[in-house]
Amino acid sequence: MIHLWVPLMLVCVLAGAGAYGVMARRNAVLVLIGVELILNAANLLFVTMGSVLYDKLRTGHVLTLFLITIAAAEMGVALAVILALFRDRGHIDLSEPGS
Amino acid sequence: MTTLDILFGAVALITAASAVLAVTTQHLVHAALWLVVTLGTLAGCYLILGAELVALVQLLVYVGAVVVLVLFALMLTRAPMGSSPEHSSSSVQRIAAALIGAGTSALFAAVLLPALGGELRPTRPGDTKGIATQLFGTWVWPFELLSLLLLVALIAALAVSRMPPRLPVSGVPSTASGRESA
Numbered sequence: 001m002i003h004l005w006v007p008l009m010l011v012c013v014l015a016g017a018g019a020y021g022v023m024a025r026r027n028a029v030l031v032l033i034g035v036e037l038i039l040n041a042a043n044l045l046f047v048t049m050g051s052v053l054y055d056k057l058r059t060g061h062v063l064t065l066f067l068i069t070i071a072a073a074e075m076g077v078a079l080a081v082i083l084a085l086f087r088d089r090g091h092i093d094l095s096e097p098g099s
Numbered sequence: 100m101t102t103l104d105i106l107f108g109a110v111a112l113i114t115a116a117s118a119v120l121a122v123t124t125q126h127l128v129h130a131a132l133w134l135v136v137t138l139g140t141l142a143g144c145y146l147i148l149g150a151e152l153v154a155l156v157q158l159l160v161y162v163g164a165v166v167v168l169v170l171f172a173l174m175l176t177r178a179p180m181g182s183s184p185e186h187s188s189s190s191v192q193r194i195a196a197a198l199i200g201a202g203t204s205a206l207f208a209a210v211l212l213p214a215l216g217g218e219l220r221p222t223r224p225g226d227t228k229g230i231a232t233q234l235f236g237t238w239v240w241p242f243e244l245l246s247l248l249l250l251v252a253l254i255a256a257l258a259v260s261r262m263p264p265r266l267p268v269s270g271v272p273s274t275a276s277g278r279e280s281a
Contacts, residue, residue: 001101001103001219001220001221002101002103002107002148002219002220002221002222003100003101003104003216003217003218003219004215004216004217004218004219004220005212005215005216005217006104006107006108006111007107007111007144007148008208008211008212008215008216009111009208009212010111010114010115010144011207011211012204012205012207012208012211013115013118013119013204014114014115014118014137015203015204015207016200016201016203016204016207017115017118017119017121017122017200018118018122018200019196019199019200019203020122020123020196020197020199020200021122023192023195023196023199023200024122024188024192024193024196024197025122025188026187026188027127027178029127029131029169029172029173029176029178030122030127030130032169032172033121033122033130033131033134033169034122036134036138036161036165037118037121037122037134037137040137040138040141040161041207043141043153043157044141044144044145045211047144047145047148047150047153048148050150050223051148051149051150051222051223052218052220052221052222052223054223056233057233057237057238058226058229058230058233058234061150061152061153061230062230062233062234062238064150064153065152065153065156065234066238066241066242066245068153068156068157068160068161069160069245069248069249070245070248071160071161072160072161072164072165072249073248073249073251073252074252075165075168075169076168076252076253076256077252077255077256077259079168079169079171079172079256080255080256080257080259080260081259082172082176083172083175083176083260084259084260084262086175086176087264088264088265091176092176095188
């Protein structure tokens, strides 16, 4: 038995920290870390609901597995883009305009 | 407070603290390492919620692969090893970001907590066999589409990283010179 507010509070904190990371960081890799935190907040919400709702399709857990896969694919492409950006500009500072 | 509450709360405190540290630390490499702690303890949270398959996949994919990718990217972009305050944004931007982050948290809390927060629910057993049956039964087409997505992402990452660099030729449009050098 678990009180649902405990995992839900963690979802809120993770999403807020991720949003802060996306907006406050200048390094592109650190922005990606914020995106990962937001995705993990969504994952935790899926798992929490999948663990307490008795649906036959196991939607929460299965969708979490899908989301983890999508996040891995997104990470691969995003890091390739960041490396291309670094080769082109010599830095990955998002606050400076591109040429 | 039940036993699961206390267990989950203890792990959740570590997760929340390391998540906040991952987005606030000035060391670039420390941010990636705090992300490891966040993702690892999040796997512990999944374990406490009874989702052992998801917890193991989280450990394998996130802690095993994604964090290694992040560290690789930090190394390949020549991230400074020490504290680098010159890379941090202005205090105005940070305060605005903190306000928006807190607003996001408050919005989520305002939606989720009144709807579900007060309930005391039993957690469901992990039932890996049942999840596998559903995954390869009901969810088999999305699953196969995901393998296609992974293939596309692999090819896209390869194509993007093989893109020729722009040549710094003055007077010539840079995109055209980039195309010609291919």
